[in-house]
Amino acid sequence: MNRGEGSFEVTPLVAAAHELKAPLALVRQLALRLGDEHLSNAERQRLLHQTVLTTERALRLTSDLTKAARLDSALFQLEPINPDQLCRDVVGELQPLFKAYGRSVAVKGRRHPLLLVANRDLLRRILLGFSDNALHYSQPGTAVHLQIQAFKKSGVVRVGVRDFGPALSSDMWRTLQKKLDSAPQTIHARPESSGLGLYIASQFADAMNGRIGAVRHKDGATFYVELQASNQLSFL
Amino acid sequence: MTRVLLVEDDTWLAEVEASVINDAGYEVHIAPHAPAAIDLVDSFKPDVIVLDVLLAGSTAFALLNELQSYSDTGMVPVVFCTNIADQFDAKKLKEYGVMRVVDKTTMYPADLIAAIRSVE
Numbered sequence: 383m384n385r386g387e388g389s390f391e392v393t394p395l396v397a398a399a400h401e402l403k404a405p406l407a408l409v410r411q412l413a414l415r416l417g418d419e420h421l422s423n424a425e426r427q428r429l430l431h432q433t434v435l436t437t438e439r440a441l442r443l444t445s446d447l448t449k450a451a452r453l454d455s456a457l458f459q460l461e462p463i464n465p466d467q468l469c470r471d472v473v474g475e476l477q478p479l480f481k482a483y484g485r486s487v488a489v490k491g492r493r494h495p496l497l498l499v500a501n502r503d504l505l506r507r508i509l510l511g512f513s514d515n516a517l518h519y520s521q522p523g524t525a526v527h528l529q530i531q532a533f534k535k536s537g538v539v540r541v542g543v544r545d546f547g548p549a550l551s552s553d554m555w556r557t558l559q560k561k562l563d564s565a566p567q568t569i570h571a572r573p574e575s576s577g578l579g580l581y582i583a584s585q586f587a588d589a590m591n592g593r594i595g596a597v598r599h600k601d602g603a604t605f606y607v608e609l610q611a612s613n614q615l616s617f618l
Numbered sequence: 619m620t621r622v623l624l625v626e627d628d629t630w631l632a633e634v635e636a637s638v639i640n641d642a643g644y645e646v647h648i649a650p651h652a653p654a655a656i657d658l659v660d661s662f663k664p665d666v667i668v669l670d671v672l673l674a675g676s677t678a679f680a681l682l683n684e685l686q687s688y689s690d691t692g693m694v695p696v697v698f699c700t701n702i703a704d705q706f707d708a709k710k711l712k713e714y715g716v717m718r719v720v721d722k723t724t725m726y727p728a729d730l731i732a733a734i735r736s737v738e
Contacts, residue, residue, distance in 0.1 A: 400701075400702075403701045403723060404628070404701055406723070407631075407701055407722045407723045408628060408630060408631050410723070411631060411634045411635070411722075412630070412634060414726065414727060415634045415637065415638075415727075429634075432630050436630070483629055483630075484629070518627070518628075518674065519674050521650075522629070547674060
């Protein structure tokens with residue numbers, strides 16, 4: 383594994399271990415800090431809140447891993463879903479975590495409602511994963527946006543999560559694009575990422591006949607999932 | 619007072635580590651990524667850099683290469699504080715100015731302070 387310069391071979395098992403290591407290490411440090419008898423009550427409550435939110439993030443990952451491992455044997459109901467409403471549900475779920483990190487998360491809604499064909503649980507998990515990733519890369523005080531776009535010609539609806547963080551270098555971007563084109567496989571989203579989150583997202587998208595992708599901006603990135611628009615669109 | 623630059627992209631972990639370093643009597647500034655660290659190296663002029671390896675935007679090695687490019691910044695001792703401590707060869711890291719490696723997954727607050735003291 384050791385190249386001495388930060389290049390690592392990543393298998394899904396190693397990736398899972400790596401991704402869980404960070405929240406576990408953080409929980410441990412928070413717990414050690416809580417042992418300091420000089421802490422004020424407010425500080426103690428803040429650390430406890432951070433501990434709970436960090437364990438919830440880690441548990442989301444373990445739940446996604448289990449779900450991804452059982453994708454082949456599971457039956458998923460695909461149904462017409464209003465992505466705007468689902469995005470609002472995801473935002474409501476993530477609001478406390480973002481607030482605790484001094485960030486905000488919001489839906490950039492569309493004027494005209496639309497429907498897409500998806501499994502509600504899998505799409506929710508993809509958006510939670512992308513948002514979690516965006517939280518990590520966004521700058522303090524910035525907002526993460528969940529955005530919905532329709533492509534009429536191809537009959538596709540794109541649901542994306544836009545962050546405002548450090549730009550990806552051209553080299554990193556080329557690597558990411560190459561890997562995204564050949565997903566599903568373990569792909570590197572950003573340097574410190576094992577790519578496990580995107581790997582899981584690509585599997586979930588594949589199970590719904592969709593695909594994931596990314597757009598680079600000068601001040602961040604958008605990770606998105608594209609799914610078929612519902613025929614019921616015309617009834618709205 | 620010894621100045622410590624803490625480069626850590628996890629906001630909460632950075633706060634905890636900064637509190638520990640501060641409690642031990644050091645002046646500490648936090649940089650969440652490599653570009654911010656480079657700015658702080660110029661303005662804060664740290665005596666020691668505590669550096670996470672897997673950072674948002676670019677890895678610690680990009681920062682180390684930048685530091686090593688200049689004679690003054692190349693002299694600042696670096697302590698790696700990382701979740702992947704087991705993947706590094708300490709001897710090779712010395713070429714980059716990394717004098718100590720602390721394993722984030724097993725460290726106690728006193729370990730971090732001991733590592734800083736050993737290189738300052």
